[in-house]
Amino acid sequence: MRLAGRRISGPKGPGLGRRRESLSAHDDHVEGLLEQYVEQSIDRRQFFKRAGALGLSMSAASALLAPVASAARRVPAAAALTRGGTFIEGYDRDFTKMDSAQSGWADPGYYALYEFTMIRDVKGKIVPAMAESWTISPDGKTWTLHIRKGLKFQSGAPCTAKDVAENFNVFRGPKTGQNAIFWPPMTVSEGPNNTVVLKLKKPDAALPETLATEYSMIENLAMRKTLGAKYGATGADGTGPFKLTEFTPGKQVRVTRWDAYPGSNIPFLQNHGKAYVNEVRWVPITQASGRANEMESGTVHAVKNPAGQDVGRLKGDSNLVVQEWPAIANSFMSPNWGLKTLGFNDIRVRQALSHAIDRVGIAKSVFFGHAVPTYGPIAPNFKWYNHAVEQYNQFDPGKAAKLLDQAGWVKGSSGIREKNGQKLSFTHLDWAAQAQGKLIMEAIVPMMKNIGVEMTVKSLESAAFFPAYPKSQSFGYEWLWSAPVDVLVIFNVIPSPAYNGGLKDLKAAFTQWQTAKNDKQLQAAAQKVQLIWAAKLPKIPIVTRNDIWVHSKKVHGWNPTQTMLYPLYNDVWVEH
Amino acid sequence: MRNFVLRRLTFSIFLVFLSSIVVFFGMRAAPGDVTTQLVNPANSYSAYLVPNLKHILGLDKPLLSQYFSFMGNTLRGHPGISLINGDPISRIIGSAGLETLKLGGAAFILTLVTAIPLGILAARRHNSLLDQGTTFVAVLGMGIPNFFLAVLLISLFSIHLRWLPAAGSSGIRFLILPAFVLSAEAIAITLRLVRSSVLEQLSRDYVRSLRARGLPEWRVVGVHAFRNALPPVFALIGTLARNLLAYTMIVEVIFRWPGLGYQLVQSILERYYTLAQVLALMLTVLVIFFNLLADLGQQFADPRVREGGRG
Numbered sequence: 001m002r003l004a005g006r007r008i009s010g011p012k013g014p015g016l017g018r019r020r021e022s023l024s025a026h027d028d029h030v031e032g033l034l035e036q037y038v039e040q041s042i043d044r045r046q047f048f049k050r051a052g053a054l055g056l057s058m059s060a061a062s063a064l065l066a067p068v069a070s071a072a073r074r075v076p077a078a079a080a081l082t083r084g085g086t087f088i089e090g091y092d093r094d095f096t097k098m099d100s101a102q103s104g105w106a107d108p109g110y111y112a113l114y115e116f117t118m119i120r121d122v123k124g125k126i127v128p129a130m131a132e133s134w135t136i137s138p139d140g141k142t143w144t145l146h147i148r149k150g151l152k153f154q155s156g157a158p159c160t161a162k163d164v165a166e167n168f169n170v171f172r173g174p175k176t177g178q179n180a181i182f183w184p185p186m187t188v189s190e191g192p193n194n195t196v197v198l199k200l201k202k203p204d205a206a207l208p209e210t211l212a213t214e215y216s217m218i219e220n221l222a223m224r225k226t227l228g229a230k231y232g233a234t235g236a237d238g239t240g241p242f243k244l245t246e247f248t249p250g251k252q253v254r255v256t257r258w259d260a261y262p263g264s265n266i267p268f269l270q271n272h273g274k275a276y277v278n279e280v281r282w283v284p285i286t287q288a289s290g291r292a293n294e295m296e297s298g299t300v301h302a303v304k305n306p307a308g309q310d311v312g313r314l315k316g317d318s319n320l321v322v323q324e325w326p327a328i329a330n331s332f333m334s335p336n337w338g339l340k341t342l343g344f345n346d347i348r349v350r351q352a353l354s355h356a357i358d359r360v361g362i363a364k365s366v367f368f369g370h371a372v373p374t375y376g377p378i379a380p381n382f383k384w385y386n387h388a389v390e391q392y393n394q395f396d397p398g399k400a401a402k403l404l405d406q407a408g409w410v411k412g413s414s415g416i417r418e419k420n421g422q423k424l425s426f427t428h429l430d431w432a433a434q435a436q437g438k439l440i441m442e443a444i445v446p447m448m449k450n451i452g453v454e455m456t457v458k459s460l461e462s463a464a465f466f467p468a469y470p471k472s473q474s475f476g477y478e479w480l481w482s483a484p485v486d487v488l489v490i491f492n493v494i495p496s497p498a499y500n501g502g503l504k505d506l507k508a509a510f511t512q513w514q515t516a517k518n519d520k521q522l523q524a525a526a527q528k529v530q531l532i533w534a535a536k537l538p539k540i541p542i543v544t545r546n547d548i549w550v551h552s553k554k555v556h557g558w559n560p561t562q563t564m565l566y567p568l569y570n571d572v573w574v575e576h
Numbered sequence: 577m578r579n580f581v582l583r584r585l586t587f588s589i590f591l592v593f594l595s596s597i598v599v600f601f602g603m604r605a606a607p608g609d610v611t612t613q614l615v616n617p618a619n620s621y622s623a624y625l626v627p628n629l630k631h632i633l634g635l636d637k638p639l640l641s642q643y644f645s646f647m648g649n650t651l652r653g654h655p656g657i658s659l660i661n662g663d664p665i666s667r668i669i670g671s672a673g674l675e676t677l678k679l680g681g682a683a684f685i686l687t688l689v690t691a692i693p694l695g696i697l698a699a700r701r702h703n704s705l706l707d708q709g710t711t712f713v714a715v716l717g718m719g720i721p722n723f724f725l726a727v728l729l730i731s732l733f734s735i736h737l738r739w740l741p742a743a744g745s746s747g748i749r750f751l752i753l754p755a756f757v758l759s760a761e762a763i764a765i766t767l768r769l770v771r772s773s774v775l776e777q778l779s780r781d782y783v784r785s786l787r788a789r790g791l792p793e794w795r796v797v798g799v800h801a802f803r804n805a806l807p808p809v810f811a812l813i814g815t816l817a818r819n820l821l822a823y824t825m826i827v828e829v830i831f832r833w834p835g836l837g838y839q840l841v842q843s844i845l846e847r848y849y850t851l852a853q854v855l856a857l858m859l860t861v862l863v864i865f866f867n868l869l870a871d872l873g874q875q876f877a878d879p880r881v882r883e884g885g886r887g
Contacts, residue, residue, distance in 0.1 A: 094842060097661065233661030247661055248671075250842055251745065251834035283744060285832065290743055297734035297742040461845060 079556065085574045087277045087555065090285040090294055090303035095249045099219070099232030101170045101177050106214030108566040112255045112280055113154075114217035114238035117145060117164060117196075118208045120482065121268050124383040124563040126208040129266050130164065130218060130239065131196075140203025140517040145196040148265060153220040154243045154258050162190045167218045168198070179215040182486055184514065205516040209483035214565060241275040241570050253282045269570050270557065276573035288435070295320065295550050301574060302551035302558055304566075308368030314550055325562045326372045326379035327547040328484055331440055332491075333428060333476035334539040337501040341422050342473065345501065348407040349424075350537040354393045355400035356451045357444055363543050366439045370546040376534040377491075378484045379544035381562050386527035389534035393541070400451045409452070417452040425454035429469050431477040432459040440542060441476065470495035478545070482565055485513055485526045492538055500538035577875065584871055588864050595860040599853050600643050603844075635849075646853060656850040665851050668839065669858065675745060676835030679828070680820050682755035687762040687816065692809075695770025700797050702775060710767060717764025722823055726757045726830045743832035754831040758823055762816045769812055773805035780804075807874065814870020818863050 089108065096105045098113055119129040128134075131145040151159040165188050170176045172183035184204045191197040200207070210216060220237035227235050236244040241264070242255035261274045283300060285291045291303045292310035296317060306314060315322045335344040335353060343349040359373030372379055376389025409417035409424050417424040430437045441457040448455040460468060469475040481487035489510050492500050509532055513525035534541070549560040549567075557571030630636045634645060649655045655665045698710040720728075733753060734742035744750045777783060778801055786796045825837030832838070836855055843852035 228662075230662035233663070248834070249658075249661060250672075250838055283832065285743070287829070290830070290832065293730050293735060293742040294744075297730070297738055297740075299734070299741040299744055 079575055081276065081556075082573055082576050083276050084278050085576055086279040086281055087302070087558070087569070087572050087574050088281045088283065088300045090291055090300040091282045092285065092288070092291065092303075092305045094284045094286055095247065095253050095282070097232035098236045098244060098247065098253075099224070100215050100217040101167075101219070101224075103215075103232060104178060106565060107253070108282055109244070109253050109255060109280075110214050110217055111240070111566045112242040112569045113236050113240045113244055114219060115240050115264070116212055116217055117147075118211045119266055120212050120561075120563040122561045122563065126212055127267050129264070130159075132265055140205065141200045143198040143200070143207060144191060145198070147194045147196060149194055150262050151239050152260065152262060153223070153237045153239055155220060155223060155237045156260070157220055157222065157237070159218065159220070159239050160190075161194045161196045163221065164218055165190045165196045166221055168196065168216070170221065171216055177215070179213070181490060182210045182213070182215075182483070184210075202515045203517045204514055205518050205522050206483075206486065206513060209486055213482050242280060245279070250284065252284075255280050264570055266568070266570075269568065271571045275570055276557070277569070280569050280572070291550075295552075298552070301555045302549070304550075304560075305548050306550060308366075308370045311368065311370055311548055319553055320550055321553060322548065322550050323560065324370060324546040324548040326381045326544045327480065328379075328382075328482050328563070328565070329478050329480040330374055330377060330379065330484075330544050331437065331476065331478040331542045332377070332539040333441070333444070333474055333542060334499070335426070335474040336472065336499050337538070338498050339426075339473055342424060342426055343407055343409060343419065344474075346407050347536060348403040349409070350540065351393075352400040352403035352407070352451060353448070353453065354537055354540045355396045355403065356447045356453070357393075357540070357542060358395045358447055359393075359543055360395065362440055362443050366436060366443055367543070367545055370548060371543045372546070374541040374544050376530040377488055377539070377541050378530055382484055382526075383563075384485075384523045384526040386530040388527075389530050392534040393537075397447075397450055404451060404453075411452045415449075415452060416454045423454065424452065425456075426473040427456050427458050429465060429472040429475040430457050430459040431465045431469075431475075432461045433465075434478050436545060437477050444542075470499070476539075476542075480565075482563065485522075485529060488529060488533065489514070501536070503532065503536055503538055506532045506536065506538060580875060581872065584868055588868050591864050592857075592861055595864075596647060596857055597643075599856045599860065600646060601639070603849055603853055603856075604639060604642075646850065650854055650857070655854045658848070658851060665854055668851065669836070669854065672834060672836045672839045672855075675833060676821075676824055676828070676837065678751065679754055679758060679833055679835055680817075680824055682751050683759035683762065683820055684817065686755055686759045687766055690759075691763045691766035692770055695767045696774050696797060696802060698767070698771040699774035699778060700793075702778075707771075710771070714764040714767050717760045717767075720760070722757050722760060723826055723830060725760055726753070726827065729753050729757060743830070745833050750831075750833075754827050754833055757831075758820060758827045761823070762820060766809065766812060766816065769808060770805065773808050774801055777801035777805045811870055811874040814866045814868075814873055817869070818866040821859060821862055821866070 091108060093105065093107070095107055095109075096103045098107065098109050100106070100110065100114060116129040117131040118126050118134075121127045130148055130151060132148045134143060134145045136143050145161075145164070147161045147164055153159050153163075168188045172180050172186070172188070174180045177183070184200055184202070184207065186198050186200045188199075189197050198207070218239060219231075223235065223237035224231040233247045241258055241261045243258045244253075245256045246252065246254040256279050257275045257277065259274055263272045263274070265272065283294075285294055285300075285303065288305065288307040289310070291306040292314055294300045295303045295306065295314065311322065311324070314320055333353075335342070335350060337345050339345070359375070363369065363371040363373055374380075375391075375393040376386060378385060380387075404417055404424070407419075409419045412418040412423070414423075428441055430441050432438065438457060438459045441455075445455050445457060455474075465475075479487050479491060492503075492506060492510065494500075506529065509525055509528040513522065513529060516522040516525055533539075547560070547562075551558050554575040556573050556575070558567050558569075559571065560567040627636070634642060637645070646655070653666055657664055658668055694710050698707040701707055730742045730753065733740045740753050741750050742753075774797065778797065780801075783796060783801055786800055787793075791800075824835060825841060827833065828835045828838040829841055836859060840852060840855040840859065842848075843855060
């Protein structure tokens with residue numbers, strides 16, 4: 001990222017992240033240890049052993065290790081690189097159309113077909129991709145993106161700054177872009193020398209957060225127009241290293257290597273030329289229990305998110321590599337602030353509900369330990385995580401009961417609290433498409449009962465859930481978005497500002513985020529948002545599940561990171 | 577016989593009509609619709625997109641009009657297009673139908689080539705170890721739910737032995753486990769029926785006569801006794817086909833086999849009305865057809881059950 005008046009270039013190598021800043025007396029030793037791990041001079045077991053000798057707890061050592069795990073894997077493997085073959089990946093959903101403008105969900109195929117203008121590295125820092133550099137005017141309102149010359153779409157058509165500008169205008173148009181809501185007001189035009197000029201109404205240092213999401217990946221709009229509704233299914237045209245060969249929902253999506261690919265300049269990639277494998281194939285494994293089976297049987301080379309109960313077994317398989325870290329996601333519950341009769345507009349009631357939740361217990365029981373409790377709206381591995389949120393929302397049923405007493409809710413003869421003849425009883429709507437959501441909420445039901453609150457859970461499928469939730473007493477699900485603060489901006493007004501209390505200080509913090517001029521201001525705003533959220537609870541954060549990535553040891557260069565939804569496929573190769 | 581056929585045909589057509597009403601209005605009775613799948617609820621313009629989409633899909637018309645439009649298009653062979661990839665539904669059904677046909681066909685053939693010889697052998701060697709063994713296997717086959725059998729077989733052949741893939745549909749190797757799981761119960765039932773039917777024939781006088789005339793044993797059992805034992809097996813085949821079709825939904829989901837059952841489950845969950853309705857109706861029609869086939873088969877094969885005793 002660039003401060004005003006300075007030109008931005010790529011990263012300076014695999015740094016070890018913000019977490020180092022929190023180290024004190026042992027900084028040098030621990031840093032040295034991490035570097036040894038990144039360079040693969042020591043293995044994971046040795047790392048933990050030596051970290052223990054330095055006085056670090058197991059959990060502290062794990063937290064330090066997580067951000068550098070990907071960097072360690074990028075060190076060239078001992079096996080000789082093999083070109084060709086097919087890489088088969090199990091996908092935990094069924095497929096949606098490969099259209100970055102209109103698809104409701106981004107599939108991993110995007111990362112093979114399309115390219116980002118800017119991309120997040122392993123630490124979440126924005127680094128160049130199709131835009132080889134960018135400059136920002138001193139007032140922070142004009143961004144000039146220098147697009148790489150010589151880029152082409154897979155169809156052979158050139159991809160210039162004009163195409164990028166046109167794509168941006170499609171993405172940010174509410175009638176044309178599914179996620180236009182994330183784009184700040186601006187004008188976009190083609191500038192001289194293959195540049196794209198974005199003129200914003202207000203400075204917005206968070207703009208790259210939107211540019212580095214899957215819904216801002218560049219596609220050939222001419223091809224999109226030609227194919228109409230079939231774009232992204234019968235054909236797609238991006239600048240990525242693979243071409244779409246087959247799109248069969250329910251069965252598979254196949255892409256084949258594009259031999260005329262001009263290469264990538266993404267700094268953290270090893271391979272800056274054409275891809276190594278001939279073909280990548282994704283198969284939908286929508287049943288969580290089937291993912292471990294397909295991995296262990298060698299039916300697929302890699303899979304995301306096996307069932308929690310299978311992870312231990314997979315970790316014990318010497319043919320497999322298992323990595324996990326908190327996803328860029330959060331499961332929450334959202335009592336309707338507008339329900340004054342239930343006291344949901346009383347911060348003491350909201351805090352009581354939150355204190356009643358045993359988040360650690362839920363992480364252990366529902367996710368078999370493959371999740372982290374969240375006391376603020378974002379998981380602790382976020383680059384600008386605010387540790388101060390942990391002073392709030394800790395499991396404390398005694399405190400919860402006291403807060404309800406203070407708010408005037410006293411236990412009636414049935415054991416349920418009442419106030420003015422109204423029982424503290426509500427129905428929570430759960431989105432059935434996310435299997436774990438119902439389990440989380442069912443676990444919360446007895447926790448609520450423990451403090452005299454009656455909660456029932458109603459689970460609805462997508463088609464029924466979305467029309468119903470704006471009028472619900474409470475709802476919840478898991479959001480998943482690679483720019484977490486941006487998503488909180490949206491969730492603060494979903495389904496309406498009034499549903500979330502219309503908190504003025506939170507709105508001000510979001511404005512601070514949306515008008516920040518640099519990373520420092522962004523960080524300050526992000527931390528303020530988290531703190532206010534944790535204290536006032538427009539929505540109650542519960543847990544963040546881990547993303548669990550499993551791959552065969554025969555697979556190399558498949559490097560998922562904590563900052564992106566999926567890994568890139570440029571570096572992937574498979575031992576034959 | 578002609579009256580019987582006409583009556584059964586008329587009844588079947590009436591059943592199809594009734595099914596089409598149940599399927600269509602049943603789907604619409606479920607809350608929500610497909611637009612919530614297609615439009616991001618966070619989209620600031622969803623208030624414009626949803627009605628627009630409903631208009632394009634004809635979901636803003638009265639239900640009765642939607643029903644007639646659906647039936648008309650389906651009978652003309654053009655029920656609509658997929659909302660996921662823009663393919664005509666007829667093409668999706670063709671491709672998924674082929675996959676189901678492969679799986680169902682393999683299971684059906686496996687049933688016949690396994691159950692008939694084993695059933696004959698078991699009858700021929702009545703009360704032998706082989707007979708008791710096949711009886712035991714048949715009881716297991718009828719008793720183990722197919723989803724549990726699938727888990728056992730995947731665990732053994734895919735995970736531990738790594739001989740067969742755990743799921744998918746990329747070749748003949750992928751077909752073995754799902755076809756076996758799908759056919760397990762059918763094999764057990766057919767085996768038991770063939771055994772008892774052949775056994776019954778072997779106790780008949782004509783068998784003793786044939787043996788007395790010096791006919792080779794394989795001809796006595798494999799040709800004469802078996803031929804006379806066939807009518808109940810014919811009757812069973814219609815039931816088997818119907819059961820295979822019903823179980824295919826479970827097996828296809830477990831083994832990620834992209835057939836009609838898998839597509840139906842997905843389209844119901846996503847409220848892709850037209851696809852779900854066409855698939856549900858098609859599967860219903862097939863079940864009705866197999867029932868009709870079983871009834872007719874029995875009529876043709878066994879004069880004793882022929883209505884009025886006339887052809």
